[in-house]
Amino acid sequence: MSAKKPTANEALKQVTYLASALKAPRITEAAARLADHARDAGWTHEEYLAAILDREVAARNASGAQLRIRAAGFAAVKTIEEFDFDAQPAIRQQVAALASGGFLAEARNVVLLGPPGTGKTHLATGLGIAAAHHGHRVLFATATEWVTRLTEAHRAGRLAQELARLRRYGLIIVDEVGYLPFEQDAANLFFQLVSSRYEHASLILTSNLPFSGWGGVFGDQAVAAAMIDRIVHHADVLTLKGASYRLRNRGIETLPSIRETADRDND
Ligand code: ADP
Ligand code: MG
Numbered sequence: 001m002s003a004k005k006p007t008a009n010e011a012l013k014q015v016t017y018l019a020s021a022l023k024a025p026r027i028t029e030a031a032a033r034l035a036d037h038a039r040d041a042g043w044t045h046e047e048y049l050a051a052i053l054d055r056e057v058a059a060r061n062a063s064g065a066q067l068r069i070r071a072a073g074f075a076a077v078k079t080i081e082e083f084d085f086d087a088q089p090a091i092r093q094q095v096a097a098l099a100s101g102g103f104l105a106e107a108r109n110v111v112l113l114g115p116p117g118t119g120k121t122h123l124a125t126g127l128g129i130a131a132a133h134h135g136h137r138v139l140f141a142t143a144t145e146w147v148t149r150l151t152e153a154h155r156a157g158r159l160a161q162e163l164a165r166l167r168r169y170g171l172i173i174v175d176e177v178g179y180l181p182f183e184q185d186a187a188n189l190f191f192q193l194v195s196s197r198y199e200h201a202s203l204i205l206t207s208n209l210p211f212s213g214w215g216g217v218f219g220d221q222a223v224a225a226a227m228i229d230r231i232v233h234h235a236d237v238l239t240l241k242g243a244s245y246r247l248r249n250r251g252i253e254t255l256p257s258i259r260e261t262a263d264r265d266n267d
Contacts, residue, residue, distance in 0.1 A: 008035065030055040061135070068132035074140045075175070080126035087245055088119060091238045098127055098236060101134035104170050104202050109235040112206040117244025120206035124173050127204060136170030143177045143190070143205075150189040159189070163196040171202045178209035178217045187218040191227050198230045205231065 006014070012032055019027035030052045038048040069077065080099050085092040098110060110127065112120040128138045141149070153162035166172060172193075182190060197203055207214070211228050215221040 024056045026056045026059045065133045072138040072140050074125050078122045078125045099130040104136050107201050109231050110204040111237045114240030117246040118240035121175055124204045124206050128173050131171045138171045139169050140173040142175045144180055147186040167201050173204045175206050177205050177207040181217050184219055187223050194227050194230050
């Protein structure tokens with residue numbers, strides 16, 4: 001450094017230049033804003049530096065999360081905070097634990113079961129957004145869309161590469177398992193997706209059918225049983241109950257599909 005001590009203003013100018021060279025614009029802003037506060041509060045040099053770097057890192061993490069949320073392909077952005085747990089009190093604790101993201105590090109799965117309109121897609125999305133905030137890459141699509149993607153990869157002779165690429169995503173969400181039954185080829189491709197992630201990376205699945213109804217979706221009880229076995233081995237299974245949240249306060253208590261599901265359960 002030069003013999004002459006730079007004034008605070010000169011030093012901040014230099015910080016501005018250096019922060020822009022580092023492509024860390026929040027450092028400029030934080031350095032100026034925190035300087036007086038640091039002097040008043042008697043911070044050490046180390047504490048001041050840590051506070052400034054913390055602002056830059058927090059801002060980078062937040063914009064990283066926004067990028068991951070945009071890239072995930074959610075049908076609608078819905079958060080756990082927006083979920084009304086008074087409508088589903090039994091799962092409040094479980095969802096709170098899952099939102100902390102620990103299940104992703106252990107490559108555990110989450111299965112959300114329940115009738116239409118009870119919040120399965122909302123919760124799957126909310127957990128996906130929480131995962132993005134925890135630094136995980138996330139992809140969301142319906143079961144039918146996943147099968148289409150895998151079928152295209154298979155036809156192009158690059159199914160193995162596609163499954164390997166998907167394993168780099170910490171979380172894959174498969175919405176609406178059971179809305180449409182699968183052809184046998186599709187069921188086999190879906191089974192490969194489940195196998196490829198087993199004990200490597202997490203899945204969240206939603207379904208309006210109980211597990212006992214999955215055999216009909218996959219056309220084959222043996223394929224369904226092998227798949228459910230892998231999904232549920234390390235999984236939290238949350239069962240949502242009650243009438244559709246969409247129809248609450250509308251005087252409509254039951255949908256035809258709810259009765260159907262209830263009847264099937266009673267078989
Ligand atoms: P499902 O996937 O089970 O059919 P959705 O998650 O799509 O249901 O929920 C239907 C609509 O109702 C969505 O707009 C969702 O945000 C809302 N919803 C459902 N349950 C709740 C809840 N408990 N709190 C707030 N919104 C809810
Ligand atoms: Mg849904």
